[in-house]
Amino acid sequence: MKKPRLTRPVLLDVQDITRLYGPAKGCEAIDFRLHAGEVLGIVGESGSGKSTLLRVLAGLEAPDAGRVIYRRAVHEPEAARADFHEPEAARAGAGEDVLDKGELERDEAELDLYAVGEARRRALLRLEWGLVHQNPRDGLRMGVSAGANIGERLMAQGQRHYGQLRATGQAWMRQVELDPGRIDDAPRTFSGGMQQRLQIARTLVTRPRLVFMDEPTGGLDVSVQARLLDMLRTLVRSLGLSVVLVTHDLAVARLLAHRLMVMRRGQVVETGLTDQILDDPQHEYTQLLVSSVLTP
Numbered sequence: 001m002k003k004p005r006l007t008r009p010v011l012l013d014v015q016d017i018t019r020l021y022g023p024a025k026g027c028e029a030i031d032f033r034l035h036a037g038e039v040l041g042i043v044g045e046s047g048s049g050k051s052t053l054l055r056v057l058a059g060l061e062a063p064d065a066g067r068v069i070y071r072r073a074v075h076e077p078e079a080a081r082a083d084f085h086e087p088e089a090a091r092a093g094a095g096e097d098v099l100d101k102g103e104l105e106r107d108e109a110e111l112d113l114y115a116v117g118e119a120r121r122r123a124l125l126r127l128e129w130g131l132v133h134q135n136p137r138d139g140l141r142m143g144v145s146a147g148a149n150i151g152e153r154l155m156a157q158g159q160r161h162y163g164q165l166r167a168t169g170q171a172w173m174r175q176v177e178l179d180p181g182r183i184d185d186a187p188r189t190f191s192g193g194m195q196q197r198l199q200i201a202r203t204l205v206t207r208p209r210l211v212f213m214d215e216p217t218g219g220l221d222v223s224v225q226a227r228l229l230d231m232l233r234t235l236v237r238s239l240g241l242s243v244v245l246v247t248h249d250l251a252v253a254r255l256l257a258h259r260l261m262v263m264r265r266g267q268v269v270e271t272g273l274t275d276q277i278l279d280d281p282q283h284e285y286t287q288l289l290v291s292s293v294l295t296p
C-alpha cells in the first residue's frame with residue numbers, strides 16, 4: 001500500500017499506556033503516534049495484548065497509567081475518491097460537527113481521553129470515531145433493518161431526512177457489495193460475511209476521523225475473507241481513513257497497514273514500516289512470527 005506522507009499531522013498521541021490484568025497480561029508502556037491518513041497494524045500472537053490496547057485506545061477501558069491524546073483539530077488528508085460513490089447529500093452531511101452540546105465541545109482542539117468523563121468518550125465513539133468488531137453481532141443492532149443500522153450513526157450526527165438516509169443506506173449497501181434491495185431486511189437474515197460488510201458500512205457512513213478495527217476479517221472463511229479484505233482496502237484508500245487495526249494475520253496486516261507494531265506478552269518488541277518488518281524482521285520474535293507464516 002502507498003505510504004502516507006511523513007509530514008501528516010499526529011491524530012492520536014499514545015503516551016506510555018499500561019493496562020495489566022497480571023504479569024505480562026494486557027499491555028505495558030505502549031508509546032506511539034498515529035498520523036492522519038495512516039493505517040497502523042498491531043500484530044502479535046493470541047494473548048499478546050492487542051485487544052486490550054485497542055480497548056484502551058478506543059476509550060472503552062481505562063488504563064492503569066498513561067494518556068491517550070486525540071487531536072480533534074487535525075484535518076484528514078484529501079482522499080482519492082475516484083473509486084468511491086455515494087450520494088451528494090450524504091457527503092455534505094457526513095463528518096460535520098453536528099455535536100450534542102455538553103458531550104463534546106465544538107472548539108476543543110485536543111482531548112485527553114481519560115481526563116474527560118465517560119459520556120464524552122462515548123460521544124466521541126458515536127460521532128467522530130468508528131469501531132469495527134471481529135464479530136459483527138457486537139457492532140450491529142440485530143433487531144432493526146440493515147438500512148436503520150446504516151442510518152443510525154448519521155442520525156446521531158443530526159441527519160433527519162428520511163429519503164436522504166435511505167438513499168445513503170442503499171448507496172453504502174452497494175458500496176460494500178450488498179444488495180440494496182435488502183435494505184429492509186434484518187441483519188440476522190444475512191450471512192456472516194454480509195453482516196461484516198454491513199457493520200463496515202454502518203461504521204464508515206459517517207466518515208469517522210479515526211477507525212479502530214479488531215480482526216475485521218477473523219471468523220470468516222477464507223474465500224469470504226479475501227473479498228472482504230479487498231473491499232476494505234479499497235475503502236480505506238479511497239476514504240483516506242486513519243485506522244488502528246488489530247490482527248494476528250500478517251497477510252491482512254501486509255495488505256492494509258502502512259506501519260506495524262509487533263506485540264509480545266504485553267509489550268512492543270518491534271515497530272516500523274510494514275514491508276520493512278515483514279521482509280526484514282529484526283527482533284527474534286518477529287522473525288518467528290513471520291517465518292511461521294511463510295513456512296508451509
Ligand SMILES: Nc1ncnc2c1ncn2[C@@H]1O[C@H](COP(=O)(O)OP(=O)(O)OP(=O)(O)O)[C@@H](O)[C@H]1O
Nearest residue numbers: 021025026044045046047048049050051052053248
Ligand atoms: N478482562 C480481562 N480480565 C482478565 N484478564 C484479561 C482480560 N482481558 C484480557 N485478559 C488477559 O490479558 C492478556 C491479553 O489479552 P488480549 O485479548 O488483549 O490479547 P490479544 O493479543 O488480543 O489476543 P487474541 O488475539 O487472542 O484476542 C491475555 O492473557 C488475557 O487472558
